Amino acid sequence: MSPLALIGPPSATFTPSEVSYLSILPMLIVAGAALIGVLVEAFAPRAARFTAQFAVAMLGLLAAFAVIAMRAPAMIGVTLSGAVVVDGPALVFQGMVLLMGAAGLALMAERFGGRGPDAFTPSGSSVPGSQAEGLAERLGTTTEVFPLTMFALLGMMLFPASGDLLTMFVALEVLSMPLYVLTALARRRRLLSQEAALKYFLLGSFSSAFFLFGAALLYGYAGSLNLGEIGRAVGTVSGRGGLLAAGALLLFVGLLFKVGAVPFHSWTPDVYQGAPTPVTGFMAACTKVAAFGALLRLVYVGLAGSRWDWELVLWIVAGLTMVVGSVLSVSQTDIKRLLAYSSVAHAGFILVGLLAIDRAGIAAVTFYLASYGFATIAAFGIVLLVRARGSEATHISQWAGLGRRAPVLAAGMGLLLMGFAGIPLTSGFTAKFAVFAAAVAHAGAAGVVLTVIGVLSSAVTAYVYFRIVVLMFFSEPGGAPVDVLRPSAGGATAIGVGLLTTVVLGVFPAPLLALAASASQFLW
Amino acid sequence: MSPIVLMSTPMTSVSALAPASPVVTAAGTSASAFPWLTLIGAIPLLGALLLFALPGRAQVGRALALGFSLLAFVVSVVAATRFDPGSTAQFQLGERLEWIPQFGVSYSLGVDGMGIAMIVMSTIIVPVCVLAGWHDVPEGGRRRNVYFAWMLLLEAMIIGVFASTDVFLFYVFFEAMLVPVYFLIGSYGGPQRHAAATKFLLVSLAGGLVMLAAVIGVYVLGPGGPDGFLVERLTGLSFDPLVERLLFVGFFLAFAIKAPMWPVHTWLPQAASQATPATSTLLVGILDKVGTFGMIRFCLQMFPEASRWATPVVIVLALVSIVFGAAVAIGQDDMLRLIAYTSISHFGFIVLGIFAFTHVAGAGSVLYMVNHGFSTAAMFLMAGMLAQRRGSVRISDYGGWQRVTPVLAGCFLVTGLATLSLPGMGSFVSEFLVMLGTFQRYPWAAAVSSLGIILAAIYILLWYQRVMTGPKPEGLERVPDLTGREKWVMAPLIAAFLVLGFYPAPVLDVINPSVSSTLQHAGVTEPRPTNPAPAGAMNGSAK
Known part of the structure; x- marks a missing residue:
């Protein structure tokens, strides 16, 4: 049977695909808000631009989330001829992306009393401190970050809801492009930021190319780009197993790059360090959510039947990601790089849960x-x-004695670090338990081995996190004075939500676990 | 003092120890109408939160801490009176709420005799520690309030540990209590406190995380369902022998680190010598008991087969701990390190008794946990009082102090005698029971362990001699004897030595059913007391 026979002849008449507008309404809202943002940037008076942009973006996100929160059951369905699949996992991931996007946006909008967002430069190409920059500073604001973020969010919402590989690729590009730009816009340490952006862009383009090539190979195997079709082809198509295995691995390269798994993690520390800090936070959270959403769909819908072909590779990747991420975080002296390596380790833990290949794993x-x-x-x-001195104090020695200077802030950071370390009664512990339990229960001996590697890596990362706690609480303040800025209401809310979820998901995780379990059924 | 002398002393406890029918079909949890156990834990928790929230200038912090800890003590005593030693239920005062049904976790509390004994011991020691730590943070203010807040938080978590009848819940408290201890050591204490705190945390966390893997394994292999983590549902399962042994090792390692046993004891001397005496007391007196408690509650009950498999190794490790800890203690010049090493020796006895698998030794071990809590508390606090007066913890800096501070010297002597298990002190009863019970099954082990008693006499008496006797030291005329507060610190502890030494029957009555139940779950039969079974008899006595 040739691939052509599977596709069939091109249909003579054009039939427009059915569109379930309710299903894609949240994405439409976000896209609309992004486009309005572009218009605001072009036409609104300079003085009103910040307020207008922030309001449009935030309202768009909250409205989109409200639609999901209220109408989720009615939204489930396959639409746009199978290009978009809105099912339980897709909705949950979209909801998470929206809320985390709102939190990230609130931090990006932090002005600290200035005119525009504090973290971004109005003119990335000018030399810092030059006349040209002074002019740009006077004339412009940096409000284009809001529509850029909204476009990125649009891609992130589409990513886990993609029903076929082409949609997935489009979503991947839509979410990546704005992030490349946002990475380059840091106001301070600009060269670092631009270097990071270039690195991210080049490596990201490579990974996209891998993804595209993998999609082509899978098309050659199954005769369709639709994930459901690919999944069905796994049992029926014979003789082209090489295409399937190679295609699957190339797709994984593309997606594992986005989640920052070893050996595709080398961009993470540089980009996390170079990007404006609110963008780093946004990227670390939302990109990871979206990319894992896509990875889940790819694995569970498209490739679960062929798991024997690629499982071993992903086990090794997961194990390496945990070990490398945790071990390399030990020697970091920059807090942003440290959090970057910690995010690599976290990606490994999440992969362990994903490899359960079971609904418990999805949840x-x-x-x-x-x-x-x-x-x-x-x-x-x-x-x-x-x-x-006005710039972010990212060297960890500068955090020494922070507990004396700003006890509330340091206590908050300490709580978050304990969550990352997986101390019980924080969300991090419950989360680690969930992924490891899923792996042990459903992934056999490999799950057990990965769990043991995982708990040992956790012990290593705990050392890293508690080292910062030691610095903050037990050490005397160092030489250069460190200031702590007061966040605005929005920024404080974003931080507060993070602290609150750390405690609430640690102490009362049952409701979210129930939601995650009830929304763990993929459609195709 | 040789074992023969010990044997010839009158035994108040033997009658209490011979239950008419030791086979109690203990099963299930009898629920309690009133949530006593939650209340005992909630009181210090509330106190801790209040102290964290207090403004820095508030001076009432430590008084509040004392009040809350005393209230917890009162409530725990009331709860203990509601405990019925004759009940057939495995756990009493039970409470159960759904917590994370997806993981099979319930908020499920309950105590057996051992649990209630440990809880009451903890609630006695915590107020003593609060009182002993009254001046530990001389600058006062917020830092002092937080010191006591961590203590109360630790108490709440310890009560959670002793009262949990859900393995997951136990694990949560077991790991979460590292945080208050970490801050207690790391923020308040000697010059190397950071290193000590970090070492403590990492070693404990590493053990705990390995245990986490075993906890997950137990659930996956267990009955599952929304209450699949309940201890009573996880006992009596039959695992694959290899799997069971791996799970056992996962649990045992964490408990051995906590206990601490040789060779994973290295964190303790460092932590105990750097922490404040009150923190060290909490650490060694209460917190480390969680290790031996966990061995009895989880290792023996859930993995009886593997426990018997591991017994030879564990017994040897316990004997090494006994002799090593005592021998190293003799050579210490730092008083706090000395006490830490004596504790390693004593924990060896407790573990020996647990893994002897006889009723007598088991009951002795549990009683030992209680007694050791009091005697170690007294040791650390005495050392702290000395150090406060002299400004040094080095034994070589002392000499002739019984002429300066006679009351302190007297208390010190009583405490020391309790530590070396003089008859009439509570620790004598428990040590004797452990050795007697061990002798029934492993005469050679009992013989080796008696070395520990001889060495104990050496390190205590030598210490007393070097610190207290000798010519009256110069320039110490103004050093005060025990203050009123310090007398109140020592009084309950010394009372506890004597009461448990002369009349341990009530405590043994409470402990005995839980020991029988544990041994029954472990599936071992008693060796005939008149004719001690040879070491190899265990294999034949499997269920």
Whole structure:
């Protein structure tokens, strides 16, 4: 049977596909808000631009979330000829992306009394401190970050809801492009930021190319780009197993790059360090959620039947990601790089849950992402507040004695770090338990081995996190004075939500676990 | 003092120890109409939160801490009176709420005799520690309030540990209590406190995380369902032998670190010498008992087969701990390190008794946990009082102090005698029971362990001699003897030595049914007391 026979002849008449507008309404709202943002940027008077942009973006996100929260059961369905699949996992991931996006946006909008967002430069190409920059500073604001973020969020919402590989690729590009730009816009340490953006862009383009090539190979195998079709083809198509295995692995390269799994993690520390801190938080949380959503759909819908072909590779990747992420975080001296390596380790833990290949795994991954995402945004939000001579104090020695200077802030950071370390009664513990339990129960001996690697890696990362706690609470303040800025209401809310989820998901995780479990059925 | 002398002393406890029918079909949990156990834990928790919230200038912090800890003590005593030693239920005062049904976790509390004994012991020691730590943070203010807040938080979690009848819930408290201890050591204490706190945390966390893997394994292999983590549902399961042994090792390692046993004891001397005496008391007196408690509650009950498999190794490790701890203690110049090493020796006795699998030794071990709590508390607090007066913890800096502070010296002597298990002190009864019970099954082990008693006499008496006797030291005329507060610190502890030494029957009555039940779950039969079974008899006595 040739691939052509599977596709059939092109149909003579054009039939427009059915569109369930309710299902894609949240995405439409976000897209609309992004487009309005572009218009605001072009036409609104400069003085009103910040307020207008922030309001449009925030309202768009909250409205989209409200639609999901209120109408979720009615929204479930396959639409746009199978290009978009709105099912339980898709809705949960979209909801998470929206809420985390709102939190990230609130931190991006932090002005600290200035005119525009504090973290971004109005003119990325000018030399810092030059006349040209002064002019740009006077004339412009940096409000284009809001529509950019909204476009990225649109891609992130589409990513886990993609029914076929082409839609998934489009979503991947839509979410990546704005992030490349946002990464380059740091006001301070601009060269670092631009270098990071270039690195991210080049490596990201490579990974996209891998993804595309993998999609082509899978099309060659199954005769369709639709994930459901690919999944069905696994049992029936014979003789082209090489295409399937190679295609699957290339797709994994593309997606594992986005989640920052070893060996595709090398961009993470540089980009996390170089990007404006609120963007780092946004990226760490939302990109990870979206990419894991897509990875879940790819694995569970498209490739579960062929797991024997690629499982071993992903086990190794998961194990390496945990070990490398946790071990390399030990030697970091920059808090943003440290959190970057910690995010690599977290990606490994999440992969362990994903590899359960069971509904329990889906629920566990969802829960992990929810607890990690909000906490990581809050952690970067706190990094944003700690300043030395106007610039962020990212060297960890500058955090020494912070517990004396700003006890509430330091206590908040300490709580978040304990969550990352997985101390019981924080969300991090429940999340780790969920992924490891799923792996032990459903992934056999490999699950057990990965769990043992995972708990040992957790012990290593705990050392890293508690080292910061030691610095903050037990050490004397260092030489250069460190200031702590007061966040605005929005920023404080974003940080507060992170702290609150860390405690609430640790002490009362049952409701979210129930939600995640009830929304763990993929459609195709 | 040789074992023969010990044997010839009158035994108040043997009658209490011979239950008419030791086979109690203990099963299930009898629920309690009133949530006593939650209340005992909630009082210090509330106190801790209040103290965290207090403004820095509030001076009432420590008084509040004392009040809350005393209230918890009163409530725990009332709860203990509601405990019926004759009941056939495995756990009493039970409470159960659904917590995380997806994981099979319930908020499920309950105590057996051992649990209630440990809880009451804890609630006695915590107010003593609060009182002993009255001046530990001289600058006062917020930092002092937080010190006591961590203590109360630790108490709440310890009560949770002793009262949990859900493995997951136990694990949550077991790990979460590292945080208050970490801050107690790391923020308040000697110059190397950071390193000590970090070492303590990492070693404990590593053990705990390995245990987490075992906890997950137990649930996955267990009956599952929304209450699949209940201890009573996880006992009597039959695992694959290899799997059971791995799970056992996962649990045992965490408990051995906590207990601490040789060779995973290295964190303790460092932590105990850097922490404040009150923190060390909480650490060694109460917190480390969680290790031996966990061995009885979880290792023996859930993995009886593997426990018997591991017995030879564990017994040897326990004997090494006994002799090693005592021998190293003799050579210590730092008083706090000395006490830490004596504790390693004593924990060896407790573990020996647990893994002897006889009723007498088991009851002795549980009683030992209680007694050791009091005697170690007294040791650390005495050392702290000395150090406060002299400004040094080095034994070589002392000499002739019984002429300066006679009351302190007297208390010190009583405490020391309790530590070396003089007849009439509570620790004598428990040590004797452990050795007697061990002798029934492993005469050689009992013989080796008696070395520990001889060494104990050496390190205590030598210590007393070097600190208290000798010519009156110069320039210490103004050093005060025990203050009123310090007398109140020592009085309950010394009373506890004597009461448990002369009349341990009530405590043994409470402990005995839980020991029988544990041994029954472990599936071992008693060796015939008149004709001690040879070491190999265990294999034949499997259920």
